[in-house]
Amino acid sequence: MVRNLIGLNRLLPWVPRFKSAPPTVFHITHYKAGSQWIHRLFLALAPDRIVAPDAFHHQFLDQPVVPGKVYPTLYLTREQFRSVALPRNHRKFVVIRDLRDTLVSLYFSQLKSHPILFKGMEQQRQTLAALGPEEGLLAAMHELVFAAQVQWSWTVAREPVVKYEDLLQNDEDILADVLLRRCQLGVGREVLRDTVRANRFEAFSGRKPGDEDVTSHQRKGIAGDWRNHFTPRVTEVFKRRYGSVLIATGYEKDFKW
Amino acid sequence: MVGNVIGIRGWAKGLFGTSAVPAAPTVPVPSTVLHITHQKAGSQWINRIFHLLVYDRMVHPENEVVPTHDLPVEATQFLRRPVEAGKVYPTLYLTREQFATARVPAGAERFVVIRDPRDTLVSAYFSCKKTHAVQSDWLQNCRAELNRLSPEAGLMFMLDHWLPTVATFQWSWVAAGDRLIKYEDLLTNDEVLLERVLLDQCKLGVDRERFREVVRATRFEAWSGRSRGNEDKNSHERKGIAGDWKNYFTERVSRAFRSRYGSLLVATGYERDERW
Numbered sequence: 001m002v003r004n005l006i007g008l009n010r011l012l013p014w015v016p017r018f019k020s021a022p023p024t025v026f027h028i029t030h031y032k033a034g035s036q037w038i039h040r041l042f043l044a045l046a047p048d049r050i051v052a053p054d055a056f057h058h059q060f061l062d063q064p065v066v067p068g069k070v071y072p073t074l075y076l077t078r079e080q081f082r083s084v085a086l087p088r089n090h091r092k093f094v095v096i097r098d099l100r101d102t103l104v105s106l107y108f109s110q111l112k113s114h115p116i117l118f119k120g121m122e123q124q125r126q127t128l129a130a131l132g133p134e135e136g137l138l139a140a141m142h143e144l145v146f147a148a149q150v151q152w153s154w155t156v157a158r159e160p161v162v163k164y165e166d167l168l169q170n171d172e173d174i175l176a177d178v179l180l181r182r183c184q185l186g187v188g189r190e191v192l193r194d195t196v197r198a199n200r201f202e203a204f205s206g207r208k209p210g211d212e213d214v215t216s217h218q219r220k221g222i223a224g225d226w227r228n229h230f231t232p233r234v235t236e237v238f239k240r241r242y243g244s245v246l247i248a249t250g251y252e253k254d255f256k257w
Numbered sequence: 258m259v260g261n262v263i264g265i266r267g268w269a270k271g272l273f274g275t276s277a278v279p280a281a282p283t284v285p286v287p288s289t290v291l292h293i294t295h296q297k298a299g300s301q302w303i304n305r306i307f308h309l310l311v312y313d314r315m316v317h318p319e320n321e322v323v324p325t326h327d328l329p330v331e332a333t334q335f336l337r338r339p340v341e342a343g344k345v346y347p348t349l350y351l352t353r354e355q356f357a358t359a360r361v362p363a364g365a366e367r368f369v370v371i372r373d374p375r376d377t378l379v380s381a382y383f384s385c386k387k388t389h390a391v392q393s394d395w396l397q398n399c400r401a402e403l404n405r406l407s408p409e410a411g412l413m414f415m416l417d418h419w420l421p422t423v424a425t426f427q428w429s430w431v432a433a434g435d436r437l438i439k440y441e442d443l444l445t446n447d448e449v450l451l452e453r454v455l456l457d458q459c460k461l462g463v464d465r466e467r468f469r470e471v472v473r474a475t476r477f478e479a480w481s482g483r484s485r486g487n488e489d490k491n492s493h494e495r496k497g498i499a500g501d502w503k504n505y506f507t508e509r510v511s512r513a514f515r516s517r518y519g520s521l522l523v524a525t526g527y528e529r530d531e532r533w
Contacts, residue, residue, distance in 0.1 A: 077520035083530050142417040145424070145517045152428035153520045237327045241421045244354040244429045254358060 022049070025070040025183045026060075026092040028081060028154075030147035032105040033097035034164045035073040037199060041175070042072045044195045045187050060084060070185075075146070077153035091183040094154050097164035098251045099242050100226035102147050107133075107140040107229075137234045141241065148245050155248050165223040168209075171196050287314065289365035290345040290459045291335075293356065295426040297380040298372035299440045300348040305475045306451070307347050310463045314345045322393045328422065329393050335359055345461075352429035366459040369430050372440035373527045374518055375502035377423055382408075382415050382505075383495055412510045416517065424518050431524050441499040444485075448472050 027042070029035045042050055049070040051059050060074055067087040074081070081092070097105075110121070111128045124143075128136045154161055167174055172193055179185045180192060201209050201221030209221040230238070239255050246252040292307070294300045307315055319334040330336075331350035340346070342362035349356070356367075372380075385396060386403040399418070403411045430437060443450055448469055455461045456468060477485050477497030485497040506514070511533075519531040 079520035079523040080531065142421075145417075145421055148421075148425070149428075149517065149520055152432065153524060156428065156432045156524060236323065240327060240330075241425060244352040244425050247354040248429065248432055255355070 022068050022186055023184055024065060024067050024087045024090040026074055026090065027072045028074045028076055028092055029095040030075050030150040032102045032109065033095050034167060039072040040199045041195055042070050046070050046185055075150065077150050078157050079153055093178045093182065094159060094161045095164055096151050096161050096249060098223065099144060099148060099245060100230065100238065101223060103137060103140060103144050104226050104229045106143060107137050110140060111136065133229065134231050134234060137229065138237060141238065148242055151245055151249055168223055286343045287462045288460045289342050289362045290461060291349055291365055291367035292347045293349045293351060293367055294370040295350055295423045297377045297384065298370050299443060302475060304347040306471055307345050309471045310468065311345050311461060314343065316341060316344045316346050318348045328395050352426050353433040354429055368438060368454050368459065369435050370438045370440055371427050371525060373499065374420060374423055374427065374521060375506065375514060376499060378412060378415055378420055379502045379505050380495065381419055382412055383490055386411065387491055408505065409507045409510060412505065413513060416513055424521055427521055427525055444499055
Protein backbone atom coordinates (compact mmCIF):
# COMPACT_ATOMS: atom_id res chain seq x y z
CA MET A 1 0.00 0.00 0.00
CA VAL A 2 2.82 2.35 0.91
CA ARG A 3 4.46 1.59 -2.42
CA ASN A 4 1.26 2.59 -4.21
CA LEU A 5 0.90 5.83 -2.28
CA ILE A 6 4.32 7.07 -3.12
CA GLY A 7 4.16 5.77 -6.67
CA LEU A 8 6.92 3.22 -6.24
CA ASN A 9 5.03 0.70 -8.32
CA ARG A 10 5.25 2.98 -11.34
CA LEU A 11 8.83 3.98 -10.70
CA LEU A 12 10.14 0.51 -9.91
CA PRO A 13 7.95 -1.89 -11.88
CA TRP A 14 10.68 -4.54 -11.98
CA VAL A 15 10.86 -4.86 -8.18
CA PRO A 16 8.68 -7.84 -7.20
CA ARG A 17 5.81 -6.91 -4.92
CA PHE A 18 6.19 -8.31 -1.44
CA LYS A 19 3.61 -10.90 -0.67
CA SER A 20 3.99 -13.19 2.35
CA ALA A 21 3.57 -16.91 1.75
CA PRO A 22 0.25 -18.21 3.05
CA PRO A 23 0.37 -20.36 6.16
CA THR A 24 0.01 -24.12 5.98
CA VAL A 25 -3.47 -24.99 7.20
CA PHE A 26 -4.42 -28.15 9.09
CA HIS A 27 -8.01 -29.15 9.62
CA ILE A 28 -7.95 -31.64 12.48
CA THR A 29 -11.03 -33.54 13.46
CA HIS A 30 -12.47 -37.03 13.88
CA TYR A 31 -14.81 -38.95 11.65
CA LYS A 32 -18.48 -37.90 11.53
CA ALA A 33 -17.79 -34.36 12.70
CA GLY A 34 -18.58 -32.53 9.47
CA SER A 35 -15.18 -33.19 7.96
CA GLN A 36 -16.48 -33.65 4.41
CA TRP A 37 -18.41 -30.40 4.69
CA ILE A 38 -15.26 -28.47 5.59
CA HIS A 39 -13.39 -30.37 2.91
CA ARG A 40 -15.89 -29.15 0.31
CA LEU A 41 -15.39 -25.58 1.48
CA PHE A 42 -11.64 -25.92 0.98
CA LEU A 43 -12.19 -27.45 -2.46
CA ALA A 44 -14.20 -24.40 -3.41
CA LEU A 45 -12.02 -21.78 -1.73
CA ALA A 46 -8.46 -23.02 -2.14
CA PRO A 47 -8.48 -25.91 -4.63
CA ASP A 48 -4.87 -25.41 -5.69
CA ARG A 49 -3.56 -25.62 -2.16
CA ILE A 50 -5.25 -28.83 -1.05
CA VAL A 51 -3.28 -31.94 -0.25
CA ALA A 52 -5.77 -34.71 -0.93
CA PRO A 53 -6.74 -36.73 2.15
CA ASP A 54 -5.73 -40.33 2.45
CA ALA A 55 -7.67 -42.89 4.48
CA PHE A 56 -4.58 -43.66 6.57
CA HIS A 57 -3.14 -40.12 6.57
CA HIS A 58 0.00 -41.11 4.70
CA GLN A 59 0.00 -37.63 3.10
CA PHE A 60 0.66 -36.14 6.52
CA LEU A 61 2.28 -38.83 8.65
CA ASP A 62 4.62 -40.39 6.10
CA GLN A 63 5.46 -37.59 3.68
CA PRO A 64 7.04 -34.18 4.28
CA VAL A 65 4.45 -31.50 4.96
CA VAL A 66 4.36 -29.03 2.07
CA PRO A 67 4.45 -25.41 3.28
CA GLY A 68 1.54 -23.25 2.22
CA LYS A 69 -0.77 -26.16 1.51
CA VAL A 70 -4.13 -26.96 3.07
CA TYR A 71 -4.56 -30.37 4.74
CA PRO A 72 -8.23 -31.16 5.25
CA THR A 73 -9.82 -33.99 7.26
CA LEU A 74 -6.86 -35.01 9.39
CA TYR A 75 -8.25 -37.50 11.90
CA LEU A 76 -5.40 -37.10 14.36
CA THR A 77 -4.71 -36.89 18.04
CA ARG A 78 -2.46 -34.12 19.30
CA GLU A 79 0.31 -36.63 19.83
CA GLN A 80 0.09 -37.83 16.23
CA PHE A 81 -0.06 -34.27 14.95
CA ARG A 82 3.03 -33.28 16.90
CA SER A 83 4.97 -36.31 15.72
CA VAL A 84 5.51 -34.64 12.34
CA ALA A 85 7.86 -31.77 11.43
CA LEU A 86 5.62 -28.76 10.78
CA PRO A 87 6.34 -25.58 8.80
CA ARG A 88 6.97 -22.65 11.09
CA ASN A 89 4.10 -20.68 9.63
CA HIS A 90 1.13 -22.93 10.12
CA ARG A 91 -2.38 -22.69 11.46
CA LYS A 92 -4.56 -25.45 12.73
CA PHE A 93 -8.11 -25.81 13.90
CA VAL A 94 -9.74 -28.74 15.63
CA VAL A 95 -13.38 -29.67 15.13
CA ILE A 96 -15.16 -32.09 17.46
CA ARG A 97 -18.71 -33.34 17.74
CA ASP A 98 -20.83 -34.73 20.56
CA LEU A 99 -19.71 -38.35 20.72
CA ARG A 100 -23.30 -39.56 21.03
CA ASP A 101 -24.23 -38.01 17.70
CA THR A 102 -20.90 -39.19 16.34
CA LEU A 103 -21.90 -42.73 17.31
CA VAL A 104 -25.30 -42.56 15.66
CA SER A 105 -23.84 -41.02 12.54
CA LEU A 106 -21.08 -43.63 12.48
CA TYR A 107 -23.59 -46.43 12.89
CA PHE A 108 -25.68 -45.35 9.89
CA SER A 109 -22.60 -44.58 7.87
CA GLN A 110 -21.17 -48.04 8.46
CA LEU A 111 -24.54 -49.69 8.00
CA LYS A 112 -25.64 -47.94 4.83
CA SER A 113 -23.99 -44.96 3.29
CA HIS A 114 -20.21 -44.89 3.50
CA PRO A 115 -18.40 -46.14 0.37
CA ILE A 116 -16.58 -49.39 1.05
CA LEU A 117 -12.91 -48.41 1.10
CA PHE A 118 -11.39 -51.60 2.43
CA LYS A 119 -12.31 -55.15 3.31
CA GLY A 120 -12.99 -54.56 7.00
CA MET A 121 -15.73 -52.04 6.16
CA GLU A 122 -17.70 -54.60 4.19
CA GLN A 123 -17.43 -57.04 7.08
CA GLN A 124 -18.56 -54.39 9.57
CA ARG A 125 -21.56 -53.55 7.36
CA GLN A 126 -22.62 -57.19 7.31
CA THR A 127 -22.17 -57.49 11.06
CA LEU A 128 -24.30 -54.41 11.74
CA ALA A 129 -26.96 -55.50 9.26
CA ALA A 130 -27.32 -58.78 11.14
CA LEU A 131 -27.81 -56.97 14.46
CA GLY A 132 -30.79 -54.89 15.53
CA PRO A 133 -30.39 -51.13 16.07
CA GLU A 134 -29.62 -51.46 19.79
CA GLU A 135 -27.04 -54.20 19.38
CA GLY A 136 -25.70 -52.37 16.34
CA LEU A 137 -25.12 -49.18 18.29
CA LEU A 138 -23.40 -51.15 21.04
CA ALA A 139 -21.19 -52.83 18.44
CA ALA A 140 -20.40 -49.51 16.74
CA MET A 141 -19.45 -48.10 20.14
CA HIS A 142 -16.20 -50.06 19.96
CA GLU A 143 -15.31 -48.04 16.87
CA LEU A 144 -15.75 -44.83 18.83
CA VAL A 145 -12.57 -45.32 20.80
CA PHE A 146 -10.45 -43.42 18.30
CA ALA A 147 -12.79 -40.41 18.15
CA ALA A 148 -12.76 -40.35 21.96
CA GLN A 149 -8.98 -40.45 21.91
CA VAL A 150 -8.88 -37.48 19.52
CA GLN A 151 -11.18 -35.52 21.81
CA TRP A 152 -9.28 -36.40 24.98
CA SER A 153 -5.91 -35.59 23.50
CA TRP A 154 -6.87 -32.07 22.40
CA THR A 155 -8.85 -31.48 25.58
CA VAL A 156 -5.94 -32.55 27.79
CA ALA A 157 -3.75 -29.99 25.98
CA ARG A 158 -6.40 -27.32 26.59
CA GLU A 159 -6.36 -26.49 22.90
CA PRO A 160 -9.33 -24.49 21.64
CA VAL A 161 -11.76 -26.64 19.71
CA VAL A 162 -14.60 -25.77 17.38
CA LYS A 163 -17.78 -27.67 18.04
CA TYR A 164 -19.65 -29.05 15.06
CA GLU A 165 -22.90 -28.15 16.79
CA ASP A 166 -21.87 -24.50 16.95
CA LEU A 167 -20.97 -24.61 13.27
CA LEU A 168 -24.47 -25.86 12.47
CA GLN A 169 -25.90 -22.86 14.30
CA ASN A 170 -23.55 -20.15 13.17
CA ASP A 171 -21.44 -21.37 10.30
CA GLU A 172 -20.77 -18.02 8.59
CA ASP A 173 -19.35 -16.20 11.59
CA ILE A 174 -17.38 -19.12 13.03
CA LEU A 175 -15.89 -20.11 9.69
CA ALA A 176 -15.01 -16.50 8.91
CA ASP A 177 -13.14 -16.34 12.20
CA VAL A 178 -11.43 -19.71 11.74
CA LEU A 179 -10.69 -19.70 8.03
CA LEU A 180 -10.18 -16.01 7.28
CA ARG A 181 -8.82 -14.49 10.48
CA ARG A 182 -6.93 -17.42 12.01
CA CYS A 183 -5.97 -19.48 8.95
CA GLN A 184 -5.60 -16.49 6.61
CA LEU A 185 -7.10 -18.40 3.74
CA GLY A 186 -6.88 -15.30 1.59
CA VAL A 187 -10.40 -15.06 0.21
CA GLY A 188 -12.93 -12.31 0.70
CA ARG A 189 -15.66 -12.46 3.29
CA GLU A 190 -18.35 -12.43 0.62
CA VAL A 191 -16.80 -15.30 -1.28
CA LEU A 192 -16.64 -17.28 1.94
CA ARG A 193 -20.23 -16.45 2.78
CA ASP A 194 -21.50 -17.56 -0.64
CA THR A 195 -19.45 -20.75 -0.47
CA VAL A 196 -20.67 -21.57 3.03
CA ARG A 197 -24.28 -21.07 1.98
CA ALA A 198 -23.85 -23.19 -1.14
CA ASN A 199 -22.46 -26.06 0.91
CA ARG A 200 -24.96 -26.13 3.71
CA PHE A 201 -26.87 -29.33 4.33
CA GLU A 202 -30.02 -27.98 2.69
CA ALA A 203 -28.24 -26.80 -0.43
CA PHE A 204 -26.05 -29.84 -0.80
CA SER A 205 -28.52 -32.59 0.06
CA GLY A 206 -31.67 -30.92 -1.25
CA ARG A 207 -33.38 -31.66 2.07
CA LYS A 208 -34.13 -29.60 5.16
CA PRO A 209 -32.05 -30.34 8.27
CA GLY A 210 -33.82 -33.16 10.11
CA ASP A 211 -35.22 -34.75 6.94
CA GLU A 212 -33.51 -38.10 7.00
CA ASP A 213 -32.09 -40.18 4.21
CA VAL A 214 -30.23 -43.09 5.79
CA THR A 215 -28.63 -44.02 2.48
CA SER A 216 -27.02 -40.60 2.07
CA HIS A 217 -23.72 -39.46 3.57
CA GLN A 218 -25.64 -36.26 4.35
CA ARG A 219 -28.11 -38.23 6.46
CA LYS A 220 -29.89 -35.72 8.68
CA GLY A 221 -27.74 -32.65 9.33
CA ILE A 222 -28.81 -31.91 12.89
CA ALA A 223 -27.43 -32.03 16.42
CA GLY A 224 -28.98 -34.12 19.16
CA ASP A 225 -30.29 -36.91 16.96
CA TRP A 226 -28.84 -39.44 19.43
CA ARG A 227 -31.98 -38.94 21.54
CA ASN A 228 -33.99 -40.65 18.82
CA HIS A 229 -31.78 -43.73 18.83
CA PHE A 230 -30.35 -44.27 22.31
CA THR A 231 -32.18 -46.92 24.31
CA PRO A 232 -31.74 -47.06 28.12
CA ARG A 233 -29.19 -49.83 27.67
CA VAL A 234 -27.17 -47.93 25.06
CA THR A 235 -27.31 -44.84 27.29
CA GLU A 236 -26.07 -46.77 30.32
CA VAL A 237 -23.19 -48.40 28.47
CA PHE A 238 -22.29 -45.13 26.75
CA LYS A 239 -22.20 -43.24 30.04
CA ARG A 240 -19.86 -45.78 31.51
CA ARG A 241 -17.47 -45.65 28.59
CA TYR A 242 -17.66 -42.10 27.36
CA GLY A 243 -19.63 -40.15 29.95
CA SER A 244 -16.44 -38.59 31.26
CA VAL A 245 -15.30 -37.28 27.90
CA LEU A 246 -18.71 -35.65 27.39
CA ILE A 247 -18.11 -33.72 30.61
CA ALA A 248 -14.48 -32.93 29.85
CA THR A 249 -15.47 -31.49 26.45
CA GLY A 250 -18.37 -29.54 27.90
CA TYR A 251 -21.20 -31.42 26.23
CA GLU A 252 -22.62 -32.43 29.60
CA LYS A 253 -22.24 -31.17 33.15
CA ASP A 254 -22.58 -34.56 34.80
CA PHE A 255 -23.80 -38.12 34.25
CA LYS A 256 -27.50 -37.30 34.77
CA TRP A 257 -28.56 -37.14 31.15
CA MET B 258 -9.09 -36.26 79.59
CA VAL B 259 -5.97 -35.94 81.73
CA GLY B 260 -7.30 -32.66 83.14
CA ASN B 261 -10.47 -34.35 84.31
CA VAL B 262 -8.73 -37.31 85.90
CA ILE B 263 -6.59 -35.27 88.23
CA GLY B 264 -9.25 -32.62 88.83
CA ILE B 265 -7.29 -29.75 87.36
CA ARG B 266 -10.23 -28.51 85.33
CA GLY B 267 -12.49 -28.27 88.41
CA TRP B 268 -9.76 -26.60 90.39
CA ALA B 269 -8.98 -24.08 87.69
CA LYS B 270 -12.68 -23.32 87.20
CA GLY B 271 -13.11 -22.51 90.89
CA LEU B 272 -9.99 -20.39 90.98
CA PHE B 273 -10.21 -18.39 87.76
CA GLY B 274 -13.82 -18.68 86.59
CA THR B 275 -15.22 -20.50 83.58
CA SER B 276 -13.53 -18.45 80.94
CA ALA B 277 -10.10 -19.31 82.24
CA VAL B 278 -10.60 -23.05 81.86
CA PRO B 279 -8.67 -24.28 78.87
CA ALA B 280 -10.78 -26.20 76.35
CA ALA B 281 -10.39 -29.98 76.38
CA PRO B 282 -7.72 -30.95 73.88
CA THR B 283 -9.32 -32.06 70.66
CA VAL B 284 -8.03 -35.20 69.03
CA PRO B 285 -7.10 -34.28 65.47
CA VAL B 286 -9.24 -36.08 62.91
CA PRO B 287 -6.98 -38.03 60.59
CA SER B 288 -7.20 -37.05 56.96
CA THR B 289 -9.50 -38.78 54.56
CA VAL B 290 -7.41 -40.84 52.16
CA LEU B 291 -8.66 -41.64 48.66
CA HIS B 292 -6.81 -44.21 46.60
CA ILE B 293 -7.83 -43.69 42.98
CA THR B 294 -6.74 -46.17 40.39
CA HIS B 295 -7.90 -48.56 37.69
CA GLN B 296 -8.07 -52.33 37.69
CA LYS B 297 -4.84 -54.29 37.32
CA ALA B 298 -2.67 -51.45 38.54
CA GLY B 299 -1.65 -52.94 41.87
CA SER B 300 -4.85 -51.88 43.59
CA GLN B 301 -5.08 -55.03 45.72
CA TRP B 302 -1.48 -54.57 46.83
CA ILE B 303 -2.24 -51.07 48.15
CA ASN B 304 -5.48 -52.41 49.59
CA ARG B 305 -3.50 -55.02 51.55
CA ILE B 306 -1.20 -52.34 52.92
CA PHE B 307 -4.22 -50.41 54.18
CA HIS B 308 -5.67 -53.59 55.65
CA LEU B 309 -2.56 -54.17 57.72
CA LEU B 310 -2.10 -50.56 58.79
CA VAL B 311 -5.47 -48.85 59.13
CA TYR B 312 -8.11 -51.55 58.94
CA ASP B 313 -10.46 -49.74 61.34
CA ARG B 314 -10.50 -46.66 59.14
CA MET B 315 -11.22 -48.43 55.87
CA VAL B 316 -14.38 -48.15 53.85
CA HIS B 317 -14.23 -51.31 51.82
CA PRO B 318 -14.83 -51.39 48.08
CA GLU B 319 -18.28 -52.19 46.80
CA ASN B 320 -19.68 -52.49 43.33
CA GLU B 321 -23.05 -53.02 41.78
CA VAL B 322 -23.92 -55.46 39.04
CA VAL B 323 -26.02 -53.73 36.39
CA PRO B 324 -28.79 -55.28 34.32
CA THR B 325 -27.19 -54.13 31.04
CA HIS B 326 -24.71 -57.04 31.10
CA ASP B 327 -21.99 -54.42 31.06
CA LEU B 328 -19.15 -54.24 33.57
CA PRO B 329 -20.35 -53.62 37.16
CA VAL B 330 -20.58 -50.06 38.47
CA GLU B 331 -17.52 -49.60 40.66
CA ALA B 332 -16.93 -47.71 43.91
CA THR B 333 -20.56 -47.48 44.96
CA GLN B 334 -19.41 -47.12 48.60
CA PHE B 335 -18.02 -43.74 47.51
CA LEU B 336 -20.59 -42.69 44.91
CA ARG B 337 -23.82 -43.72 46.62
CA ARG B 338 -23.14 -42.83 50.26
CA PRO B 339 -21.74 -39.73 51.98
CA VAL B 340 -17.97 -39.83 52.08
CA GLU B 341 -16.85 -40.20 55.71
CA ALA B 342 -14.20 -37.84 57.04
CA GLY B 343 -11.08 -39.52 58.36
CA LYS B 344 -11.70 -42.78 56.54
CA VAL B 345 -9.52 -44.54 54.02
CA TYR B 346 -11.09 -45.46 50.68
CA PRO B 347 -9.01 -47.95 48.73
CA THR B 348 -9.38 -48.99 45.06
CA LEU B 349 -11.64 -46.23 43.79
CA TYR B 350 -11.93 -47.11 40.11
CA LEU B 351 -13.28 -43.71 39.09
CA THR B 352 -12.59 -41.16 36.42
CA ARG B 353 -12.08 -37.61 37.55
CA GLU B 354 -15.57 -36.75 36.34
CA GLN B 355 -17.13 -39.61 38.32
CA PHE B 356 -15.02 -38.66 41.32
CA ALA B 357 -16.26 -35.08 41.08
CA THR B 358 -19.87 -36.19 41.56
CA ALA B 359 -19.18 -37.01 45.23
CA ARG B 360 -18.81 -34.47 48.01
CA VAL B 361 -15.40 -35.01 49.54
CA PRO B 362 -14.54 -33.83 53.10
CA ALA B 363 -12.28 -30.80 53.35
CA GLY B 364 -8.63 -31.71 53.59
CA ALA B 365 -9.07 -35.09 51.94
CA GLU B 366 -5.94 -36.39 50.26
CA ARG B 367 -6.07 -38.37 47.06
CA PHE B 368 -3.47 -40.18 45.05
CA VAL B 369 -3.84 -41.65 41.58
CA VAL B 370 -2.06 -44.80 40.43
CA ILE B 371 -1.89 -45.86 36.78
CA ARG B 372 -0.19 -48.67 34.90
CA ASP B 373 1.00 -49.07 31.32
CA PRO B 374 -2.29 -49.94 29.58
CA ARG B 375 -0.53 -52.67 27.57
CA ASP B 376 0.44 -54.52 30.73
CA THR B 377 -2.96 -53.69 32.15
CA LEU B 378 -4.54 -55.40 29.15
CA VAL B 379 -2.43 -58.54 29.47
CA SER B 380 -3.04 -58.72 33.20
CA ALA B 381 -6.79 -58.27 32.69
CA TYR B 382 -6.81 -60.93 30.00
CA PHE B 383 -5.44 -63.56 32.39
CA SER B 384 -7.50 -62.30 35.29
CA CYS B 385 -10.76 -62.46 33.35
CA LYS B 386 -9.84 -65.75 31.72
CA LYS B 387 -8.73 -67.58 34.84
CA THR B 388 -8.33 -66.03 38.25
CA HIS B 389 -10.82 -63.30 39.09
CA ALA B 390 -13.83 -64.47 41.12
CA VAL B 391 -16.91 -64.51 38.90
CA GLN B 392 -19.23 -61.90 40.38
CA SER B 393 -21.21 -60.79 37.35
CA ASP B 394 -22.83 -62.09 34.19
CA TRP B 395 -20.42 -59.91 32.29
CA LEU B 396 -17.39 -61.71 33.69
CA GLN B 397 -18.99 -65.10 33.25
CA ASN B 398 -19.67 -64.40 29.57
CA CYS B 399 -16.25 -62.84 29.16
CA ARG B 400 -14.52 -65.89 30.64
CA ALA B 401 -16.42 -68.22 28.33
CA GLU B 402 -15.45 -66.05 25.36
CA LEU B 403 -11.78 -65.86 26.33
CA ASN B 404 -11.58 -69.60 26.80
CA ARG B 405 -13.08 -70.05 23.33
CA LEU B 406 -10.78 -67.57 21.58
CA SER B 407 -7.09 -67.78 20.75
CA PRO B 408 -4.80 -65.61 22.93
CA GLU B 409 -4.52 -63.06 20.12
CA ALA B 410 -8.27 -62.90 19.54
CA GLY B 411 -8.79 -62.80 23.30
CA LEU B 412 -6.54 -59.79 23.67
CA MET B 413 -8.40 -58.11 20.80
CA PHE B 414 -11.67 -58.87 22.57
CA MET B 415 -10.42 -57.30 25.80
CA LEU B 416 -9.06 -54.35 23.84
CA ASP B 417 -12.55 -53.56 22.62
CA HIS B 418 -14.69 -54.64 25.54
CA TRP B 419 -12.68 -54.07 28.68
CA LEU B 420 -9.90 -51.56 28.11
CA PRO B 421 -11.98 -48.51 27.07
CA THR B 422 -12.93 -47.77 30.69
CA VAL B 423 -9.27 -47.91 31.73
CA ALA B 424 -8.30 -45.63 28.85
CA THR B 425 -11.04 -43.20 29.87
CA PHE B 426 -9.76 -43.33 33.44
CA GLN B 427 -6.21 -42.47 32.39
CA TRP B 428 -7.20 -39.69 29.96
CA SER B 429 -9.45 -38.10 32.55
CA TRP B 430 -6.75 -37.92 35.22
CA VAL B 431 -4.16 -36.70 32.73
CA ALA B 432 -6.64 -33.95 31.85
CA ALA B 433 -7.08 -33.16 35.54
CA GLY B 434 -3.38 -32.42 35.85
CA ASP B 435 -2.93 -34.60 38.95
CA ARG B 436 0.47 -36.09 39.54
CA LEU B 437 0.11 -39.70 38.47
CA ILE B 438 1.95 -42.44 40.32
CA LYS B 439 3.06 -45.20 38.02
CA TYR B 440 2.70 -48.79 39.14
CA GLU B 441 6.00 -49.50 37.38
CA ASP B 442 7.77 -46.99 39.64
CA LEU B 443 6.18 -48.57 42.69
CA LEU B 444 7.57 -51.94 41.63
CA THR B 445 11.11 -50.60 41.66
CA ASN B 446 10.94 -48.16 44.54
CA ASP B 447 7.95 -49.03 46.69
CA GLU B 448 9.20 -48.04 50.13
CA VAL B 449 10.30 -44.54 49.20
CA LEU B 450 7.36 -43.72 46.93
CA LEU B 451 4.67 -45.14 49.18
CA GLU B 452 6.16 -43.49 52.25
CA ARG B 453 6.15 -40.17 50.44
CA VAL B 454 2.57 -40.58 49.25
CA LEU B 455 0.90 -42.30 52.17
CA LEU B 456 2.79 -40.89 55.13
CA ASP B 457 3.98 -37.46 53.98
CA GLN B 458 1.22 -36.45 51.58
CA CYS B 459 -1.79 -38.36 52.90
CA LYS B 460 -0.69 -38.26 56.55
CA LEU B 461 -1.83 -41.79 57.20
CA GLY B 462 -0.61 -41.40 60.77
CA VAL B 463 1.23 -44.68 61.27
CA ASP B 464 4.70 -45.39 62.52
CA ARG B 465 7.31 -45.24 59.76
CA GLU B 466 9.10 -48.39 60.78
CA ARG B 467 5.85 -50.33 60.97
CA PHE B 468 4.91 -48.90 57.58
CA ARG B 469 8.11 -50.15 55.97
CA GLU B 470 7.65 -53.59 57.46
CA VAL B 471 4.17 -53.80 56.01
CA VAL B 472 5.33 -52.67 52.55
CA ARG B 473 8.00 -55.37 52.57
CA ALA B 474 5.57 -58.00 53.82
CA THR B 475 3.06 -57.29 51.06
CA ARG B 476 5.49 -57.32 48.15
CA PHE B 477 4.88 -59.79 45.33
CA GLU B 478 7.63 -62.14 46.48
CA ALA B 479 6.48 -62.23 50.08
CA TRP B 480 2.79 -62.50 49.25
CA SER B 481 2.93 -65.00 46.39
CA GLY B 482 5.93 -67.00 47.55
CA ARG B 483 7.48 -66.65 44.08
CA SER B 484 10.17 -64.38 42.75
CA ARG B 485 9.05 -61.67 40.33
CA GLY B 486 8.66 -62.88 36.75
CA ASN B 487 7.96 -66.40 37.95
CA GLU B 488 4.53 -66.87 36.48
CA ASP B 489 1.48 -68.60 37.89
CA LYS B 490 -1.41 -68.02 35.50
CA ASN B 491 -3.85 -69.37 38.08
CA SER B 492 -2.93 -66.79 40.71
CA HIS B 493 -4.17 -63.23 41.06
CA GLU B 494 -0.50 -62.43 41.72
CA ARG B 495 0.43 -63.76 38.31
CA LYS B 496 3.88 -62.41 37.49
CA GLY B 497 4.58 -59.11 39.29
CA ILE B 498 6.65 -57.42 36.60
CA ALA B 499 6.44 -54.53 34.16
CA GLY B 500 6.74 -54.93 30.40
CA ASP B 501 5.22 -58.40 30.19
CA TRP B 502 3.03 -57.22 27.28
CA LYS B 503 6.04 -57.75 24.99
CA ASN B 504 5.63 -61.49 25.53
CA TYR B 505 2.01 -61.50 24.40
CA PHE B 506 1.45 -58.72 21.87
CA THR B 507 1.37 -59.96 18.28
CA GLU B 508 1.78 -57.51 15.40
CA ARG B 509 -2.00 -57.43 14.98
CA VAL B 510 -2.61 -56.64 18.64
CA SER B 511 0.14 -53.98 18.62
CA ARG B 512 -1.33 -52.31 15.55
CA ALA B 513 -4.84 -52.32 16.99
CA PHE B 514 -3.55 -51.02 20.30
CA ARG B 515 -1.60 -48.20 18.68
CA SER B 516 -4.55 -47.05 16.61
CA ARG B 517 -6.83 -46.90 19.66
CA TYR B 518 -4.56 -46.00 22.53
CA GLY B 519 -1.19 -45.03 21.05
CA SER B 520 -1.66 -41.38 21.94
CA LEU B 521 -2.63 -42.25 25.49
CA LEU B 522 0.73 -43.98 25.94
CA VAL B 523 2.43 -40.77 24.81
CA ALA B 524 0.21 -38.54 26.96
CA THR B 525 0.96 -40.62 30.06
CA GLY B 526 4.67 -40.76 29.27
CA TYR B 527 4.89 -44.51 28.68
CA GLU B 528 6.10 -43.91 25.11
CA ARG B 529 7.63 -40.96 23.28
CA ASP B 530 5.81 -41.63 20.05
CA GLU B 531 3.75 -44.29 18.31
CA ARG B 532 6.71 -46.09 16.77
CA TRP B 533 7.03 -48.82 19.38
